[in-house]
Amino acid sequence: MDEPEHGGRPAPRRRACGPVLRVLGITAALVGLTVGTLWTAPGAPALPTGPHGGVDLPWWALALAYAATEATVLHIQVKREAQTVAVSELPLVLGLFFAGPLSLLAGRLAGSAAVLVLHRRSTPLKTAFNLSLAAAETGVAVLVFGVVGHLADGVPVLWVGALAAALLANVLGIVSIGLVIAAFEGGLRPAALAREAVTGQPVAPMVVAVALVAVTSLAADVRSTWLLLLAAAGLLAAYRSYASLNDRHLNLERLYRFTQAVTSSPEIDVVLGNVLAEARELLKAENAEVLFPAPGSGTVARVRLGASGRLSRSEGGQSPADEWLLRGVVADGEAQLLPRTTRGAAEREWLAAQHAREAIAVPLRGGAGTVGVLLVTDRLGDVRTFDEEDVLLLETVANHASVALQNGELIDRLRHEALHDALTGLPNRAFLQRRLTPALDDVRSGRAAGAAVMILDLDGFKEVNDTLGHQQGDQLLVEVAARLVSAAGSAGTVTRLGGDEFAVLVTDAADEDRVVRLGRRLLRALEQPIALGGLEVEVGGSLGIALAPAHASDPAGLLKRADVAMYDAKGAARGLRVYTPDLDTSDPRRLTLVSELRTALAGGGIEVHVQPQARLATGEVSGVEALVRWHHPELGSVSPEEFVPVAERSGLIGPLTTHVLDRSLAACAAWQAEGHGLGVAVNLSARSLLDTDLVDEVARLLARHAVPAHRLTLEVTEGSVMADPARAIALLHRLRDLGVRLSVDDFGTGYSSLSYLKRLPVDEVKIDRSFVTGLRRGTEDVAIVRAVTDLGRHLQLEVVAEGVEDAATWELLREMGCDIVQGWHLGRAMPVDDLLPWLRARAAARVTVGTV
Known part of the structure; x- marks a missing residue:
């Protein structure tokens, strides 16, 4: 049967008074029920020992049996209550057959009291309730067993009576426990309590069956007592072992869920x-x-x-x-x-x-x-x-x-690390964007009088890098960063945007003169020579300043105007420039390109051409490179080298990249429908690698056009990765996880070459055309191309050579083991719609004159 063990830290007196009184009321009711059942039981006040005469269990034997069963229990915790499931039906059935009601009651109360007081150390209230419940259950069992015995005679009938007595006693225990729990926790649910009374005692029938076997054995021969004791001890030990294993299983399951939660x-x-x-x-x-x-x-x-x-x-x-x-x-x-x-x-x-x-x-x-x-x-x-x-x-x-x-x-x-530059330790572009947005919100809401952004670009850095090497160039950037931080102090936050470009955010910039003085202090910090490898080198800087709200109130606009001011300072060799509106009108073509590029993107004026790529081993066309083209109605053909930087500075690089990807994947889907499994390669700019939405955009477009991810190759340059290596490499890994192929474009012309190549999750490298065009002349370009090809083979990367303009170069690259070629010898860039006719014409020509 079940017994309650309500415990835990005592509640405050004013809250505990009501529940305690209710429990005392339940206890009194149980005592009254005990008296009533024993008084009305057939044969009261002394029930005969039953049909199995000759065996008379004394009260102390029953007390020992009850103490043993109550001390060997399975504890089940429910919120603040603990229920103990015991095999107390065993001594109950034995007592019904072989002891009188008073002996059975005395034995049960004595055994239960010993466990409650000496073993569990229960409080007086808990002890009183548990003993009153034990007495009431005994009275109900005696009454039911006596009624069945008087209604009919015979051993099978008494067996039914014993089972009914045990089950009804347990129902009383379950209902009483439910009432006590409701007294402390509140929210009595009669339906749930009734369901528990019916289904909450699955072990009781089995225990009663074991008890009836014991009754039959004792009635046949009292000397079987020792065998029954050994069997009972084994049963209790097995039950205790099961309880322990059950607790361990539950604990392991909880630990597993806990490990999942914390990790x-x-x-x-x-x-x-x-x-x-x-x-x-x-x-x-x-x-x-x-x-x-x-x-x-x-x-x-x-x-x-x-x-x-x-x-x-x-x-x-x-x-x-x-x-x-x-x-x-x-x-x-x-x-x-x-x-x-x-x-x-x-x-x-x-x-x-x-x-x-x-x-x-x-x-x-x-x-x-x-x-x-x-x-x-x-x-x-x-x-x-x-x-x-x-x-x-x-x-x-x-x-x-x-x-x-x-x-x-x-x-x-x-x-x-994601918000700081790995080389200098300065905050990076992402950090600047995070800090700039709330700073400008404060300006717009009036919580701050103003804010300012300075963009500083080093003068002469490229010469130092090319002359002394990238290691010395990195050391120069570290020293410049330290000087800028020292000069800015607490007046501004210095960040590195990438390459040799730095920015300073000033969040309290109501006074333009104070911001200009800070900018001049930053430039003066660069006037002293920097020692690099035993040499002293000098670098200067060009600095542009934009103020909010005077020049712009949004992050993109403020950064753009600081950038415009910086380029003006660099072009005029004046060192420092504060943005003024006339700077935007000083270059009418640039302004025209910005406004009309936006119009061209919206109206479909930006076209995508493609240039074929072929595998050297077979001569088969395997894919194309997408090339963006803009034919301006008045300016004529505008070179990508001109309008792509404009798109980057004006914030249009995202829409431009999306447009090229969309047109390229649409063409790829059309070729796929015609039976041509061609891949397409699209270039990404440095700014694209800083776009946190790029991965989702690529995934969306692949799904829209139903193009397998491996058919898309995204090309990045070493310089674009080096602008913010940690962030760029993380983004490339996310793209690679989509299944997209990645390529390093213009390999060998950037910052790091071999040292960074092994860190990039790329599938191919493209040899820059400047190395390929010199192959026929037998210059050092031959060694460079051969080295890159061997490197790609060892790193299990495909090697693509662009700028192949004649058959001799084609054959040299084939001998070196290059994988893929691209250039005028294979085919010039052409509109997307011209590719399939070109493929059919080439296939017919190869049939006639042989493979290229």
Whole structure:
């Protein structure tokens, strides 16, 4: 049957008074029920021992049997209540057959009282309720068994009576427990209680069956008692083993869910919340918290999980009791078990200071050793206290928590790296965008008087880089960054946009003169020579300034105007320039291109041409490169080298890239429908690699045109990657995960060549045309092309050569092992609609004169 063990920390007196009175009322009702059932039972006040005479169980034997069954139980926790499932039907059935009602009642009360007082140490209220319930269940069982026995005679009928008596007694127990739980928790649900009364005793019929076997055996020969005792001991041991295995299984399942929860989120608060919730759930504890001592300060920070599931924080000095606990757990790294039965003076003092009955404290480790203490106090219910197995369980939770917290620290570092330049340590373009948006919001709302952006481009950096090498160039950038930060101080935030371009954000810029003075201080910081490899080199800078709200109130507009001012300063060799509206009119063609490029994109004036690519081994055309073309109605053909930078500076590079991708994939789908499985390669600009929406846009367009991802190749230059390596490489990995092929364009002409190639998730490298066109002359270009081809083979990358203009170059590349070629010898760039006719004409020509 089931017995209640409602426990935990006492509620405040004003809240507990009502539930206690209700429980006392239920207890009194059960006592009255006991008297009534025993008085009205057939044959009362002394029921004959039944048909199996010769066996008379004394009350003390029944007491021992009840004590044994009640002490060997399976604990089931429900919120603040613990239910104990015991095989008490066994002595009940034996007592019904072989003892009188009063002996059965006395034995049950004596055995239950011994367990409640000596073993479980229940409170007086719990003891009174449990004993009254035991008495009432006994009375109901005696009444039912007596009624059945008087209605009909015979052993099978009495068997039915014993089963009915046990089941109805259990129904009484379930209903009583439900009423007590409702008294403390509230919300009595009669339907659920009735369902539990019917389905909540699956073990009872089996226990009654075992008891009836014992009755039959004892009636046949009383000497079978010893065999029955051995069988009962084995049954109880197996039951206890099952209970232990069941608890372990549930704990393992909870640990698995806990591991999933803490590893799914890098947020420290989420991890701590999951850790404390799981510690409280696994150990059935009233409270869970984490203590973080501050070394050398004598203070300790506490993070607690409240009843609502929210974290609360507090900080205070360490009490002597806290010092004892922290010294043992943090300093010595040892877990501390403080059970209810502890007699240690220090342990009792700490429990008293915490107003706790019991506790477990285990170390919480971080990357630099033990950083805190994971603590649980007061196990719910009185069925058991914390033990060594609970310590191991909490240590497991703490170990998972330590790993998750360290992963959270790693994520924080990765986020820092995503917003900072890897070379100089300065904030990067993404950081500037994040800071600029709220700064301009403050300006628009009147919370700030103004803001300013400065863009600084180094003068002479390319010469230093080309002459002394990229390593010295990197060292120069590091020194420049340090000087700019020192010069700016707290007046502005210095960021590196990429390459040799820096920016400074000033969030309190109501005074233009103060901003100009800061800009001149930045330029003066670059006047002193910089020592590089035993040489002293000089670099200057050109700086443009744009102010909000005077020049623009949006991030893109402000950055654009600072960029315009910087280019004017560089062109006029004046060092510093504040944006003025006339700067935009100083170049009418640029203004015309910006406005009309936007119109051309909206009206379909931007075309996509394609240039074929063929495999050297077979001569078969395998794909094309998409080339953007703009024929202006008045200016004529505008070179991509002219309008693509305009698109980048004006914020139109995103729509332009989307347009080229859309037209290219539409053409690829059309060729696919005609039976030509051609791939298409599209160039990405440096600004495109900074666009966080690029991956989603590519995925959307692939799905729209139903083109397999491997048919699309995205080409990037080394320089575009080096503008912000960490961010660009992360974006390339996301594109690669889509299944898109990646290519490094103009290989060998950028910043890093071999050192960065192995870090990029690319499928091919394209040899720049400047190296390919010199192959026939036998210059050093031959060695360069051969080296790149060998490198691609060893790195399992395909090598594409562009600028192949004659058959001799074609053959040289074939001998070197180049994979794919592109150039006028194969085919010039052509409109998309001309490709299929060109393919048919080429196929016919190859049939006639042989393969190219």
